[in-house]
Amino acid sequence: MNYQAIRAAVENPLLSAFSGLSPAVPVYFDNITAVPPNTTTEYVRVNVTFGITNEPTLTSSVDNARGAIVIRIFTEKGRGPARNQTLLTTAVNVLEALNDTAKTTSGVFFRVGEINGPTFSATEAAPHFVGRIDTSYVATVLS
């Protein structure tokens, strides 16, 4: 099992997509402290979690993992949902592209499930409007 390869399979394309925007939007992954919560700077948080590893399947491969991907988009509060939704679209496009990737003989074969959301929230105390999507994934490490 190669958890790092699985994580990279989803984190790298998300990082590239948001870095490629103009202006680039910072992306923070697990165990990285995001920008201070009292700023209005927009940013993205991506959390990749692991559920069951090596669940028996009908294929010969047992080197697989299931889990969840949670993407939160933080944009300035009080300015409407448009910017947040634009950034959410970028994230959803990346997830859709993952499902279009052909299976190869090595690396990680990654498939995401249905996407829940987006849901939006904003609290009085925080300066951000938060859009959230999450999805399941199944990743198989090929060798």
Added chain:
Amino acid sequence: MARDIKFLVKDIEEATINAARTACVEIMNGLVEAGPGYSGEFSSAWYAVEQGQSPGKPRSKQGLYKYNLRNVPKTKFKSSGVWFQIVNGADHAAEAMDLVEGRFISQLDQDKYPIKDPVNTGRRTGARRGEVTSGAGFAISTAPLDWWSTYNAGGALSNDLARGVQQGFGKARGFK
């Protein structure tokens, strides 16, 4: 002696209701295990309801709640063609499930400790419940960030559902 075939439809109906109820119990206990537990209030507020209906309030604040078939009355499963949801009726459910930001009290200002072992103790790094990292600080998290999404997507939900259906169906009359 073999059971008369005239009972087949009724037996299947009963077995299906048993399966659904047992699956609900398995899932709700799975959620208690996966989720946070400070006072136990959130753990006691899971309800199986028809889609669109509201859940009840927390049942207890005395430790982690253990669900059984009494929490999922048979009468609830009499209507056919409806979807059931398992939802939490605690006031702070959305915060507990990391769905929205919240305001949290430092452990320094608490006069008690969580009933579940913390998964992280230290500095708060964000406004969501699970955003706590190890290190100097007085924040406590008793379930990993995004435990709810992980339970749903990571395979635990389908395992609990399968186990519950298997157990419940097998207990019904005519299928033992």
